[in-house]
Amino acid sequence: ALRQLLLESLPDGVVRWGAQVASVTLDAGPSKDGAGEDTPAPVSLRLASGADIHASVVVGADGIRSEVRRLLGPHARGSPCTTPSDALSYSGVVVVLGIARTSAALQGDASIFETVDGSQRLYTMPFTRPPSPGSAEAQDMWQFSFPMDEELAMQLQGDGVGLKAEVERRCRDWHEPVPSMLRETPADAIIG
DSSP states (O other), X not given: OHHHHHHHTSXXXXXXXXXXXXXXXXXXXXXXXXXXXXXXXXXXXXXXXXXXXXXXXXXXXXXXXXHHHHHHOTTSXXXXXXXXXXXXXXXXXXXXXXXXXXXXXXXXXXXXXXXXXXXXXXXXXXXXXOSSTTOTTOEEEEEEEEEOOHHHHHHHTTOHHHHHXXXXXXXXXXXXXXXXXXXXXXXXXXXX
């Protein structure tokens, strides 16, 4: 609802979804905004498509290893970035995401649940719900976070089979439906 209100307050053409930025030039000078109005444009963007865009504000919603942030650099006006985007600091916590077929214990339940043991946390919520109860198409999304040494975490990164084994090992004595939900999660539906 909030995002929709914000989008509706902007002139058409201002927000560019899915635009891949190839280069950024700062202090480009005045130009026309997305609505064709004169505006100061301290940033010029060249898109991968070859199009040039002049803007007074750039929002790069392209993830933790943001290419837009890397291209803007640490000295861009108003940028909270003080280090290059490849200089991330590991927090000591691994986050694993999975999509599981909904267990019978959760079937029809439209709420979330969370289990915490003091250092590890599992959160789950409905991902898809089929039109009829009991259908095998219902799925839940889960997120498991736990502390781990960075070197070990890097070894597991992107390895669905290894991540599943690690999460199942850590949750083997947890209450139902946690073990069942993890068993119902294919390794190719796990990322981390």
